Amino acid sequence: MDVPRTVTAALDDRPVEGRCCLEAGAGVGNTSAGLLDAGASRIYAVTNDSEHARTTRDRVLDAPSRPDASDRLAVLDADLRAIPLPDDSVDLIAAHALCNVLDPAALGTVAEELRRVAAPGCHLVVDDYEPLPDDAAVRELFAVENAAAQLATGRPALTFYPAPVLRRFFTGDGWRVERERTLLDPVPWTANHLSAHASAAAAFATDCDGDVGDALAARADRLATDIGAESTGRMYSLAFRLAE
Amino acid sequence: MTFGTIALNWLEQEGADQMVEHVLDYGVNHFDVAPMYGDAELKLGPKLRQHREEIFLGCKTQERSYEGAWRKLEQSRNRLGVDTIDLYQVHGLEYDEELDEITADDGALRAFREAKAEGIIDHIGLTSHSRPDLIIDAIDRIDDLATLMFPLNPVVAGKDDGEHDYEAVLQRAEAESIGTLGIKAFAAGPWPDTDELPEADRPFCNWYRPVSAPDEIRERFDFAASRGLTSVVSAGDPKLVTMICEAAADYDGMDESAQRSLIEASRHDDSPVPEQLHH
Numbered sequence: 001m002d003v004p005r006t007v008t009a010a011l012d013d014r015p016v017e018g019r020c021c022l023e024a025g026a027g028v029g030n031t032s033a034g035l036l037d038a039g040a041s042r043i044y045a046v047t048n049d050s051e052h053a054r055t056t057r058d059r060v061l062d063a064p065s066r067p068d069a070s071d072r073l074a075v076l077d078a079d080l081r082a083i084p085l086p087d088d089s090v091d092l093i094a095a096h097a098l099c100n101v102l103d104p105a106a107l108g109t110v111a112e113e114l115r116r117v118a119a120p121g122c123h124l125v126v127d128d129y130e131p132l133p134d135d136a137a138v139r140e141l142f143a144v145e146n147a148a149a150q151l152a153t154g155r156p157a158l159t160f161y162p163a164p165v166l167r168r169f170f171t172g173d174g175w176r177v178e179r180e181r182t183l184l185d186p187v188p189w190t191a192n193h194l195s196a197h198a199s200a201a202a203a204f205a206t207d208c209d210g211d212v213g214d215a216l217a218a219r220a221d222r223l224a225t226d227i228g229a230e231s232t233g234r235m236y237s238l239a240f241r242l243a244e
Numbered sequence: 245m246t247f248g249t250i251a252l253n254w255l256e257q258e259g260a261d262q263m264v265e266h267v268l269d270y271g272v273n274h275f276d277v278a279p280m281y282g283d284a285e286l287k288l289g290p291k292l293r294q295h296r297e298e299i300f301l302g303c304k305t306q307e308r309s310y311e312g313a314w315r316k317l318e319q320s321r322n323r324l325g326v327d328t329i330d331l332y333q334v335h336g337l338e339y340d341e342e343l344d345e346i347t348a349d350d351g352a353l354r355a356f357r358e359a360k361a362e363g364i365i366d367h368i369g370l371t372s373h374s375r376p377d378l379i380i381d382a383i384d385r386i387d388d389l390a391t392l393m394f395p396l397n398p399v400v401a402g403k404d405d406g407e408h409d410y411e412a413v414l415q416r417a418e419a420e421s422i423g424t425l426g427i428k429a430f431a432a433g434p435w436p437d438t439d440e441l442p443e444a445d446r447p448f449c450n451w452y453r454p455v456s457a458p459d460e461i462r463e464r465f466d467f468a469a470s471r472g473l474t475s476v477v478s479a480g481d482p483k484l485v486t487m488i489c490e491a492a493a494d495y496d497g498m499d500e501s502a503q504r505s506l507i508e509a510s511r512h513d514d515s516p517v518p519e520q521l522h523h
Contacts, residue, residue, distance in 0.1 A: 001404075002402055002403050002404045002405075002511065003404060004402075004508060004511060004523065005401075005402060005504045005507045005508065006504060006508060006523050009500070009504060011450075027520070027522060028520060029316070037404075066407075096522075097521075097523065100522075103523075155373035179468055182499075182501040183501060183504060184504055184505045184508060184523060185501040185502060185505065186497065186502070186505055187505065187523060188505050188506070188508050188509035188512070188523070190509055190512040190513055191513075192512045192519050192520065193512060193519075193520065193521065193522075193523075195519055196519035196520055196521050197521060199519065200521065229509075231505060231509070234501075235523060
C-alpha cells in the first residue's frame with residue numbers, strides 16, 4: 001500500500017527512526033505504514049474499531065511489501081481511553097485524523113492517556129481538520145451525520161477543532177508546540193469519502209427512534225449523491241514535544 | 245510548456261497551421277514530434293519551416309540500432325523539411341536490453357553522436373513511460389543526455405513503489421543538470437474496456453482518458469509544473485491545447501498542500517481499500 005502524502009508530510013520532520021511509536025486511532029493503518037517506512041523500532045496501532053484493526057492487519061501487518069512489519073508492529077484492539085501500555089513508554093505518538101471523531105469529553109480522557117504513556121521528551125503529532133467554511137456543501141452532510149449520531153448515541157460523530165484550540169488544549173497538558181503545517185488545502189472530499197460518511201450516518205440512523213432515522217439516512221444518501229465531490233477546508237498538522 | 249505536436253495529426257493542414265500559430269502566440273517555443281505520430285511531422289512542416297528560428301524542435305526515434313537511427317533521423321528531417329533538429333531523443337525505453345543495445349558500438353547513440361558532430365542535431369535526450377529505474381541507469385551510462393521525458397501527475401506521485409518513483413528521476417536529473425519534460429500530466433485514468441466504450445466512441449484521441457474541464461486542466465498543469473519539471477508537455481488532443489496554453493500562461497506555482505490535495509483525491513478515486521472517512 002502507498003502511504004498517503006498527508007502522513008509522510010506530517011512525519012517527515014519528526015524523529016521516527018529507532019523510536020517506539022503509538023498510532024492513536026489506527027484507522028486503516030496508513031500512519032502505521034508511514035511509521036514503519038520511517039524506521040520506527042516499535043509501533044502500537046491502537047483502535048477500538050475491530051474492522052479498522054482487521055484492515056490494518058491485512059494492509060500493513062500481513063502485507064508482502066513490508067515483510068518485517070510483524071517484527072515491529074502490534075495492532076491492539078483497545079480503547080484509547082484505557083491504553084494497554086505502561087506509563088512513560090512511548091517516544092512518539094501520532095494522532096492522525098483522530099480528534100475529529102472524539103467529542104470534547106472523549107478528547108479530554110484520551111489526552112490524559114496519551115500524556116500518561118508518553119515518555120519524557122516524547123513527540124506528539126496531531127493532524128486534523130479545521131471547521132469547514134460556511135459555504136461548504138459537505139457541511140450539511142456532516143450535520144446530518146452528527147444529527148443521527150446525537151439521536152442514536154447522545155454524542156456527535158464529528159467535531160472539527162480549529163488548530164489554535166488543539167494547540168492550547170495540548171499545551172495546557174504539558175506539551176510544547178514545535179510547529180504547525182498545512183497538510184491539505186483544500187481538503188478533497190471525494191465521492192468515496194462522501195459515500196463513507198453517508199453510510200456512517202445511515203448506521204447511526206438505524207438506532208434512532210421513529211421515522212427520523214430513515215429520513216436522516218435518506219437525506220445523507222441524497223446529499224452524498226448531489227454533492228458528488230467537493231474540495232474545501234484545510235487539514236493541518238501540529239507537532240508537540242514533552243520536556244525531557 | 246512544450247507543445248506535443250501529435251495534436252496536429254488530428255487536424256487538416258489548414259487547422260494544423262492555425263494551431264501552430266495559436267501556440268506560438270502564447271509564447272510556446274518548444275515543439276515535440278515523432279515519426280509515429282501519424283502525419284504530425286508532415287503537418288508541422290510548413291509552419292515549422294516558416295518559424296524555424298523561433299522553435300526549439302524535439303524529435304525522437306524508437307530505433308535502437310545505428311543504421312535504424314540514422315535512417316529514421318533522415319526520414320524525420322525529410323518529412324519535417326528541415327536540416328537540423330534541436331533535440332533528438334531515444335523514444336520509449338522499456339527494457340534493460342534496449343539500453344544495452346543503444347549504448348553498444350553499433351547502437352543508436354553512435355548515430356546520434358555522429359549527427360551531433362555533423363551539426364544535424366544539437367542535443368540528445370531520452371524518453372521512457374514505465375521504468376524510472378531504467379532512466380536512472382541510462383543517466384549513469386549515457387553521459388551526454390540533455391533531457392529526459394517521463395510521466396508525472398498526481399496518480400503517479402502518490403505511489404510509493406519503484407515502478408512510479410519518478411521523484412528519484414527528478415532529483416537525479418536536477419543534480420546532473422539534465423532537463424525534464426513531463427508527459428501524461430493531464431491523464432485521469434485508462435479508458436474503459438472497449439466492450440464498455442468502443443474506441444470509436446471515445447470523446448478524446450488521447451491514449452488515456454484525460455481531464456477536460458478548465459479547472460482540472462489548470463490544476464494538473466500547476467501540479468506538474470510545481471514538481472520541478474523543466475517543461476510540461478501538452479496533451480495530444482487538439483481540443484485541450486488552448487486550455488493548457490491558458491493554464492501555462494497563468495501559472496504561478498502551487499503550494500505543497502494543494503499538490504497533496506490532488507494526490508489525495510486521486511488516491512481515493514482509485515482506492516482498493518474500504519471506504520474511508522478521512523485523508
